[in-house]
Amino acid sequence: METTSATAATKNTRSTAAATASRTTRSRRSTEKTTAKTTDKSAAATTAANATTTAAKATSRRTAAKSARSTTRSAAKSTARTATKAAAKTALSPIPGLVGEAPAPTIPVTEPGQFGRVNILDITPNEERGIYPARVELGETFEVTAQVFIEGRTKVGATAVVRTPRGKETARRAMTCVNPGLDRWTVELACGERSDAKPWDADFAAVKRQLGLWTVTVEGWEDTYRSWLHDAEIKVKTGDDVENALDSGAELLARWAVTKDARLNAAERNLLKEAAAKVADRALSPTDRLAAATTDEIRALHETNPLRDGLSESAPQRFKVERPKSSFAAWYQFFPRSEGAYVDPATHKIVQGTLKTAVSGLERAKAEGFDIVYLPPIFPIGTTNRKGKDNALVAGPDDPGSPFGIGSALGGHDTVDPLLGTMDDFKAFTARAHELGLEIALDFALQCSPDHPWVKEHPNWFRTKPDGTIAFAENPPKKYQDIYPIDFNADMPGIEKEVERIMNLWIEAGVTIFRVDNPHTKPVRFWQDVIAAVTRRHPEVLFLAEAFTRPGMMRALSYVGFTQSHCYFPWRNTKEELSEYLLETNGEDGYYQHNTFWPTTPDILTAYIRDNGIAGHAVRAVLAAMGSPSWGIYNGYELIENQQRPGFEEQRDNEKYEVKVRDWRRADKYGIAELLTSLNRIRREHADLFSYHNLTLLPTHDENIIAFARHTPAELTANGKADTLIVVVNLDGHNAHQDEVHLELTDFGIDPDKGAHLRDELTGREFDWHWDNFVSLAPWADVAHVLTVVR
Template identity: 40%
Template sequence: MTGRFPIEDVSPVVACGRYPAKAVVGEIVPVSARAYREGHDALGCNVVWLGPDGAARPFTRMRPGEPGQDRWHATIRPDAVGTWRFTVEAFQDPYLTWQNAVTKKLAAGQGPAELANDLAEGARVLEAALDLVPKDDLDRVRAAVDALRDDDEDLPRRVGPALDLAPLLWDHPVRELVTTGDEHSIWVDRPRALFSAWYEFFPRSEGAIPATVDAPARSGTFVTALDRLPGVAAMGFDVLYLPPIHPIGRVNRKGPNNALTAGPDDVGSPWAIGAAEGGHDAIHPDLGTPEDFRDFIAAAAEQGLEVAMDLALQCAPDHPWVTEHPEWFTTRADGSIAYAENPPKKYQDIYPLNFDNDPEGIRAEILRVVLHWVGEGIRIFRVDNPHTKPFDFWHWLIWEVKKVDPDVLFLAEAFTRPAIMHGLGKIGFTQSYTYFTWRTSAAEMREYCAELVAAADYMRPNFWPNTPDILHESLQHGGPPMFKIRAVLAALLSPSWGMYAGYELFEHVARPGAEEYLDNEKYELRPRDWAGAQEQGRSLAPFIATLNRVRRDNPALHRLRNLRFHDIDNPALLCWSKHDPDTGNTVIVVCSFDSRAVQWGNTTLDMPALGFDWHERFTVHDELTGADYDWGQRNAVRLDPYLQPAHVFTVRRPAPPAEPEAAPPAPAAPDLTVEDVPADLSGGTAPTAPAVKDDPRWSS
């Protein structure tokens, strides 16, 4: 910082400026700082911000926040992908200082003689402003200068024109003693980095043929999986995430339900990557060819789906790296290579990489692999267990990839300690899995979401009610209503959410003693009868499609920072809203956490958070039922888990009062001659044509 005034606690700044803050194109980014000065003269603050092209953006003045806190606020809106830079400046504002002093002296009744110096000082300040204001306003400023110096005019007329310039000189201030703060950076992603709806399926299960007595099971392929794309698109998803598509190791392959021994026809876990057919840059031959994969990506794009790929940096024992680069792994005392463990769990089919052995060689190979898939059209990677690899490696890899293609996004699949999850967001991961699945009460969810909003400068949540590894007991025992409840919470609290295939079919049977599915798809083929479930009304797909349609149609739901909670007097219910100041779009959601009983509640809405004054009323439209209600600050709600476990309201604002219709043009005044006027004005009869009293201009 260089200059006269202190500038402190600038936001957004991540890890003391070590890493860039995050935003997306078009997002409103709040900027704030604490700045103050000695004495009573006025201080002003502004943000200087530069785009990725290095060009300065429009002057952005900051407004003071809560009185007495010396906190200043502004918003900026980046419009391009790349690194943006911003600096907070503080300055002495002589016009505001003059305005404050003159206003108080006038109120105290001081006259022209006592204000002589103030009038001269005001003229000096406005003369300096002539070099700053737009050309169209120059005449106003010159007139104000002349008025201040006009000794023949009364005092209000001398001062008034200068005071009227306050809005102009707020936007184009005279700045003295300018202090420049430190420069900070914001990495701006494409909009999908913040707003996205993910769907996960295993291509090998789509079109698969189960084993029979006479024939082994047959894997689905990229070609057969094409048939599932329209169904995914119809539910409104825009990201299709595929588990690893690489060859699967045969050594120590796991059998169904994570059995230690696999049969000759068992397909194994896709996360046990690598076999004789190749490693991380290869495609499993059962799925098809590279050409089939390219066709699959193109067909998905035609359905509005972007394919996301799994990046799991681990190897099966028969991965080519194991023989070509044994130094990349950990060797145990008996000379064997260490397999993955999370005691008491053992993963004999996976060898973790040791990044401390030949780090340069490992980095170069992984960068090559990632850029290979970028070249194949992949722009999103879901990264498996990133918290088990070095942070400096991820920081290096992510930004090396973005140098090649800044549109590439990375989702961190890390369910671990909060500091580590937040740290992954800070070093560059675009999105993060969260603890959403384990927040099962309204109070827990409200507290957790408040924590995520506070971290919005660097960590973007992605809420998943289920994954192939996670089938929470609330879904195991909550029945179909709980599937609706968790979908509403995931889709409408977070701007990004996702679900794993089978959720829409209410799959809920867990492996005994585990929080995962029985007959887990990780270890076996699992074809599903999607069409039959839809025809028989056993599918949640229409409800999911409605949620994603509501998300898509309401800009307020595309953001995280605007999440606001409202009080409700029933602890089984959660009430929240999102408001978009640009469009005025507002969504209010009331959701039950009880999948078994009817719940009543009374809301107390924070009306200013919705863009209303405290006394106003408005109409809410329930997007799930089509019903309209008249609402205000306090409202009663009833939620039935089987009929409607949530209200999803869009707010319909009252139309502004209609302008009164203009009166029709008045007819021309009649041409009266002397003959038309009665001779005796005291008692004669007024002419009937033309009658002056019928002229609309005379109507009361």
């Protein structure tokens, strides 16, 4: 697989380089059509004749390939000579009586590694080995940086160009030099526009056509206008060689007006021509002549439609653009068997819920604003070594067992547990979810109970101990006596084929996402093969990795197709830990590993959640919803279920081993459900802000106050207005804290003379902020501010 991918990448690189040279040649020929027409025809005829002769004499593919490369080099040399002659001719100024200077030419790049007239290096993000492109969601904002420079003290500019998988240009944005000493330029971009279309919607077909490998090309160019202006202002002020300086400016403006690359309209061309005439008019004073070239209109034109000499392109950088919900998602988890469960008054035993009663969970998720419902395994549960309450080794007669002990005589991974219903019931469940606008994510735990059909049908899929027994799962000192792990060494292709069959079956039943249990304990190549096969047939399907492991493994899983992953957010609780983790999640790693922030799961209940009560639940919800584009809630959070099992960081009376009967009427008493609903509303209303690449920490002093901001410029929002979100959180669930938050106004496009008028999206209160701003947060009132800039 890797060899094939590398070969394809090499071919794409060569193809792209040729396309780049072709576009450059076409652009120059268009600009110089009158001067170079005869020469171009001659060169083209000569090249065609040479190519025909070579092809006729070719005796093998190798000879033909060598000839083609030779022809390309000859054509490139011919083109370069033509460009040089054309540049010399266009050096003649459009203004009578003036002789213009030869502008920097565009030097053709005919093979990888060659530099153009302007140098471009170290573009980020970059593909590892040219194989694994950065991943972004359709419409998600992201940052591209590069080193762009030229020799001497000549000024340069840089532009980033975004193109679809079909090569259509969709955006062209000026880059900003943020570190002149290091020649570092940066720009914020987006591939396409955000969409909330679901895979079953009619308009998803239009979204689907936009997915795939987009490219970003960095263009470097000599900034002739800025270089001239720098020197001309000094010369006019000191009276040094003034006429030559102003004549050069007049010629430059006149040439700018007729340059097609500048993409000027008639009014803009006339503006430049008129300015050129004034600058060349020796009847005016030098100061007035210079002023004609430096009006606000011309400076603005320089920002939007500059004269770009010596235009040089980088190799296109690829970005894998994925569908909506690949990055920006809100998950809600519940166990169907607990939804609608009740205690039978006659027997005093719990009657579990079904897929039909579980519709109540869908409706609750919808009401709270979530868009993905995640279900634990819904397959038959084994009886051998079935676990009892709180992971007890011996199950009682009424214990339902863990849904992760998959498989019984009733079926395996391709069967609905009869206690939950039938496959038709599941299809009706997913259909109702789709009516509510909810996607269904199904847990896929690749493990078996001793009763799973695979144990008899494929005994070689399991590891056998020397005594002939199958080894159950363990992670010493932990043991999972009700689970047999899969052994991939004997028949990985056979296991792959079966997993692909099963996943396709659930996809046909309405599943659009798989949450994969412990993928890091299986071969990475296994997932690479399976995900490639499944998404080739169903490109809309997403994968969430429930993996807590080393960075290298996490990166590899993201490379092979896991669009999101669980992470260490639950254990990052201090200001220092959170500051580091927010930047890690929303930084360079965010181009590959999309961390989904879950405050709790059936397996995780931290001491912070245990010890900080309602305020602690509110704090962690705000941090999760605002700190990552993707977040999730395990149901029961609304009811403050925070009792730990003694000696473990997980819930007591764990739902993994029993059916929960909940009184959802109590949720109003705590206010957490209302908070979750508000957080999801804020996220929807400011969707353009939720990227893995636009979070900034804001300085504070108190160790219990953390503040951060998200910002998206006007050019990248749906309504054309800049959007800024400021989050301030008191991490102490018991005490009030006051602090000062510093906001670097200009970094967020805020006029320092006016300051920022903010609205707290949680309370509706409004504030006026400037550089340094007092905040006071108390756990019995407001644990956090979620502020948007109103004006």
